[in-house]
Amino acid sequence: LARLPIVDGIARYIEEDNAPFSMPGHKGGRGFLFTEEGKRLYYNLIRGDITEVEGMDNLHNAEGIIKEASELLSEFYGSKKSYFLVNGSTSGNLAMIFTSFSEGDKIIVERNCHRSIFNGIIMRKLRPIYVKNIISKKYNAPFSIDMEHFFQLLSEHEDVKGIIITYPNYYGVCVDLKIIIEEAKKRKICILIDSAHGAHFGIDEALPESAVNLGADIVVMSAHKTLPSLTQTAYLHAGNNVDIKKLNFYISAFTSTSPSYALLGSMDYARFFLETKGKETYRACLKIAKRYREKINQLEDFHIISNKDINDELNIKGINLDESRYIINVQKGYSGHLLLRYLREKGIQCEMSDELNVVLILSPFNIEADFEKLYQALKTCPMELLVDQFKEVVISELPKMILQPFEVMEKRHKAVKLSEAAGKVCANSIVPYPPGIPLVMPGELLDEESIALIEVLIKQQVTILGVDGDTVLVIE
Numbered sequence: 001l002a003r004l005p006i007v008d009g010i011a012r013y014i015e016e017d018n019a020p021f022s023m024p025g026h027k028g029g030r031g032f033l034f035t036e037e038g039k040r041l042y043y044n045l046i047r048g049d050i051t052e053v054e055g056m057d058n059l060h061n062a063e064g065i066i067k068e069a070s071e072l073l074s075e076f077y078g079s080k081k082s083y084f085l086v087n088g089s090t091s092g093n094l095a096m097i098f099t100s101f102s103e104g105d106k107i108i109v110e111r112n113c114h115r116s117i118f119n120g121i122i123m124r125k126l127r128p129i130y131v132k133n134i135i136s137k138k139y140n141a142p143f144s145i146d147m148e149h150f151f152q153l154l155s156e157h158e159d160v161k162g163i164i165i166t167y168p169n170y171y172g173v174c175v176d177l178k179i180i181i182e183e184a185k186k187r188k189i190c191i192l193i194d195s196a197h198g199a200h201f202g203i204d205e206a207l208p209e210s211a212v213n214l215g216a217d218i219v220v221m222s223a224h225k226t227l228p229s230l231t232q233t234a235y236l237h238a239g240n241n242v243d244i245k246k247l248n249f250y251i252s253a254f255t256s257t258s259p260s261y262a263l264l265g266s267m268d269y270a271r272f273f274l275e276t277k278g279k280e281t282y283r284a285c286l287k288i289a290k291r292y293r294e295k296i297n298q299l300e301d302f303h304i305i306s307n308k309d310i311n312d313e314l315n316i317k318g319i320n321l322d323e324s325r326y327i328i329n330v331q332k333g334y335s336g337h338l339l340l341r342y343l344r345e346k347g348i349q350c351e352m353s354d355e356l357n358v359v360l361i362l363s364p365f366n367i368e369a370d371f372e373k374l375y376q377a378l379k380t381c382p383m384e385l386l387v388d389q390f391k392e393v394v395i396s397e398l399p400k401m402i403l404q405p406f407e408v409m410e411k412r413h414k415a416v417k418l419s420e421a422a423g424k425v426c427a428n429s430i431v432p433y434p435p436g437i438p439l440v441m442p443g444e445l446l447d448e449e450s451i452a453l454i455e456v457l458i459k460q461q462v463t464i465l466g467v468d469g470d471t472v473l474v475i476e
Ligand SMILES: Cc1ncc(COP(=O)(O)O)c(C=O)c1O
Pocket: 087, 088, 089, 090, 091, 093, 113, 114, 116, 166, 169, 170, 194, 196, 197, 222, 232, 233, 234, 436
């Protein structure tokens, strides 16, 4: 009998009717059905899945409706020029790296970067210098980059050509970007921002400031993560110092030549939505988020982290949390991964988990019933289901870099057991997914600390790219 595994899988998922606290930002279509304009797109979506037919525009050489919509996008976000991306922030990150740097350039990049940034570093043959993260001792979540380390690196490496920062990180935590941008401008080096999770920033004063407004050179945002836009859609915003000819080339090179108008239309709509309804709906979203955060925080076993918690623990000026995101923390002895699984069984789709936290992405399209479902599930959670041996493995130092990441591509490699890998040079990226942040990069030494952490993650059944069973690839 002919089978349809993917089509069946989609139908099964829809049937579960989970409360949507994950991507995409339209939350199962609600974001389109919210307005008359959105409904028009929603009901035309499949028939609107066309590409450059006569009378429509060409994304790779926009002169008509795409050009007009890009100008509206640029005006709304306050950029010099803005682009629609149909291959996600992944393509935007690659394009901004290729536009801004040349082979062999040294750059400062935070370790807490997405895979696409690291892939760009390898493909463009850059020499990365990593800034350490600050991991909260209380909540075991990455709260910021270590600014002291950042300034130390800047003074030690006067020849860096640019800085790449993730703003916010997956947890919604924002560094003091203003200071970093000022520093970059002072040194006349470029500052690139992966703002995949920040497309809604700046729409209300209660949210963090948009990286575009803060003056970054290039900012990439996933429209699909927080806005009512289809999966895969993203924006790229360029500032005054960017070589537009080069940027046009690289964006085009990393983009399909058959962009769907369904994707393009949804990006146009997401901007329209923010412009016309963004402020009032985000206000309402933050209000209900606060109300339920306070309610959930009265439960003994769960704590949703707030801006105040972060500032109380770190006391570092300028850190800001996007409070349209929930980080639900469990106490040591319980597992964030098991909580995520439990919530899914209760019909609640979260975004991701780590050892002690579960991250939820909220949007104006989450209704009171979603929050109530979450609250009830947490309230009635049998805590014994979440018991896990939390073994804290602290990575005090970043692994030592022996080879540049791009140099590894040309080397011969072999698979070895993790238990025999200590002291060897890793041949690929080892990335727990989510959040997609490399523990070990190609060319770095596999030390005892990293191996211990990988072993813990395997036991906790976390998906780890770059580890096959209990083996890893090392340089021969
Ligand atoms: C920080 C960050 N940057 C970039 C990306 C890639 O975005 P996209 O999935 O839109 O390609 C992600 C995806 O999770 C991300 O979390």
